[in-house]
Amino acid sequence: MTPGADSLDQRFAEAMGAALGPDFPSDIVLAVSGGGDSMAMLTLAHNWAHVWGTRLWVVTVDHGLRPEAGNEAALVRETCDELGHPHTTLRWRWDGQGNLMDAARRARLDLIGRWRGGLSHVLLAHTRDDVAETFLMRLARGSGVDGLSAMTPLREVAETGATPLDPEACDGARPPEAAVPSGLTIVRPCLDMRRAELRHYLRVLKGRWVEDPTNEDDHYERARIRKLLRGLEAEGLGAETLAATAGRMGRAREALRARAVWAWEQCGQEGGAGDLVFERDRFAALERDTQLRLLAAALQWVASAEYRPRAAALEGLLERLLSGGAGTLMGCAARAERDRLRVWREYAAVAGTSVTVGDTALWDGRWRVFHPDLRGHTVQALGEEGWRQAAPAREAHVPHALALCLPSVWQGETLRACDALGVGPGATTTLEQGETQGAGFKGFLLSH
Numbered sequence: 001m002t003p004g005a006d007s008l009d010q011r012f013a014e015a016m017g018a019a020l021g022p023d024f025p026s027d028i029v030l031a032v033s034g035g036g037d038s039m040a041m042l043t044l045a046h047n048w049a050h051v052w053g054t055r056l057w058v059v060t061v062d063h064g065l066r067p068e069a070g071n072e073a074a075l076v077r078e079t080c081d082e083l084g085h086p087h088t089t090l091r092w093r094w095d096g097q098g099n100l101m102d103a104a105r106r107a108r109l110d111l112i113g114r115w116r117g118g119l120s121h122v123l124l125a126h127t128r129d130d131v132a133e134t135f136l137m138r139l140a141r142g143s144g145v146d147g148l149s150a151m152t153p154l155r156e157v158a159e160t161g162a163t164p165l166d167p168e169a170c171d172g173a174r175p176p177e178a179a180v181p182s183g184l185t186i187v188r189p190c191l192d193m194r195r196a197e198l199r200h201y202l203r204v205l206k207g208r209w210v211e212d213p214t215n216e217d218d219h220y221e222r223a224r225i226r227k228l229l230r231g232l233e234a235e236g237l238g239a240e241t242l243a244a245t246a247g248r249m250g251r252a253r254e255a256l257r258a259r260a261v262w263a264w265e266q267c268g269q270e271g272g273a274g275d276l277v278f279e280r281d282r283f284a285a286l287e288r289d290t291q292l293r294l295l296a297a298a299l300q301w302v303a304s305a306e307y308r309p310r311a312a313a314l315e316g317l318l319e320r321l322l323s324g325g326a327g328t329l330m331g332c333a334a335r336a337e338r339d340r341l342r343v344w345r346e347y348a349a350v351a352g353t354s355v356t357v358g359d360t361a362l363w364d365g366r367w368r369v370f371h372p373d374l375r376g377h378t379v380q381a382l383g384e385e386g387w388r389q390a391a392p393a394r395e396a397h398v399p400h401a402l403a404l405c406l407p408s409v410w411q412g413e414t415l416r417a418c419d420a421l422g423v424g425p426g427a428t429t430t431l432e433q434g435e436t437q438g439a440g441f442k443g444f445l446l447s448h
C-alpha cells in the first residue's frame, strides 16, 4: 500500500533531522528540475521549512538540451511563486566534450556551487529507485565495492573553485556571500522514499511536474537500466533488494577505507615535492586490497585526477613495484627505492601547463602559488632548464626526477622562484589539493 501524504512529510522531517542534526542552517538550497522527484521534494521541503522557519532558495539548471527545458524551469518558478520561495534559473550549454549526462551532472553541481553564495546545504531529490538503478548500472560496468556503494544521505563535496558565475547565466535571485566561506554539503532527504510514493504524494496534493522523455529513451543508459529493473522486479529482485545491497556495499567500503587510512598512518609519508612515500617492507606486508587502494589513491592524489586508475593497469603497476621495479600511470611515476616506494608527478604530464601568479586557478590542479613580488609572472614546471638555472641557489635535497615537476615562477625564459628548492623570494607555494584543503593525503583517503 502506498503511504499517504502525512507519513511522507513525517519521513522527510526525520530524514532532515538525521542529516542536519540540531543546528539547522537558516537558509537551504533546493535543486529542482521540474521532474516528479524534485517537485515532490519542493512541496515536502516547503511544509518542513514552514515549521522550522527555514528559508528555501530554489534553483533549476536549464541545460538547453531539450526544447522543453525552458518550460520546465518556468513550471518550477511558477510553483515557487505560489509557495513564496525565491527561484533562480541557471543556464548551461554543453561544449560537446565527454559524456553528455556526466557533463550535465557535473556542470549542475558546479553552477549551483558558484551561485550559492554563503549557503552550505543543497538538497537533491535522489530516491531509493535512483540507488537501485545506479547499483545495477555499476554492476553492469563491472564496478568493485566502491562503485557499488549506495549514495549517502549526506555528502561533503569538493570545493567548486573560485571562478565567478557569469551573470548572463543566472536568471533570478542570488544568495548573499558569507563572511567566512563554507564547504558545500549535499543532502538527500528522499533517499529512503520510492519514486512511486513521491508521485502519489504529488497527485494527492494536485501538484504539477514534467515527465522527462529521456527517462524512457533507450539511447540513454539510465532508461535502459530502468527497464531492466522493471523486468527484475517482476522476478522478485526489486529495487528494495538492490538498494539494500548497495547500502551493505557502502558499509564494506567504509571498513576497507578505514584499513587504508590505518595503513597509511603506519607506513606512509608525504614527501617534500608533492610526492608520497611508503616504507617498502611494511607496504609489502599489507593485504592486497589495501595495497591497491593506497596505490590508487596515491596516483589520484598526485595527479589530481577525478577517477581511479583502471584495475588492470593498477594491478600491473603494483606488481612491478612489489618486485622492485618502476612504472608510470595516469601522469604519475612510481618506483621502488632501497627501502621505500615513491609516487610522484611525471614531468611529461605537467610540461607546458601554466597559470599566472595570483590567479585563483591552481597549478596542476593542486598547487597554489602566491608571490606578492612576482604577481603576473608565469607558473610552470621547473623542467631541465629550471633545474640548470636553479643549480647555484639550490638548497633542499630534492632528487632530480622529482624536482622537474615542481611548480616554479618564470619571467620569460628566466627562473625567478622555486620554493621547494629554496630559490627566489620566500616560501609561498602550498599544496592545496581542491577538496582536501590542507587535510593532506589522509584527508583525501578519508573522503575517497
Ligand SMILES: Nc1ncnc2c1ncn2[C@@H]1O[C@H](COP(=O)(O)OP(=O)(O)OP(=O)(O)O)[C@@H](O)[C@H]1O
Binding pocket: 031, 032, 033, 034, 035, 036, 037, 038, 039, 059, 060, 061, 062, 063, 108, 123, 124, 125, 126, 130, 212
Ligand atoms: N536540471 C536540474 N536543475 C536542478 N536540479 C536538478 C536538475 N536535474 C537534476 N536535479 C537534481 O538532482 C537530482 C537527481 O538528478 P536526476 O537527474 O538523477 O533526477 P531524476 O531522478 O530525474 O529526478 P527529477 O524527477 O527530480 O528530475 C534531482 O532529483 C534534482 O534534485
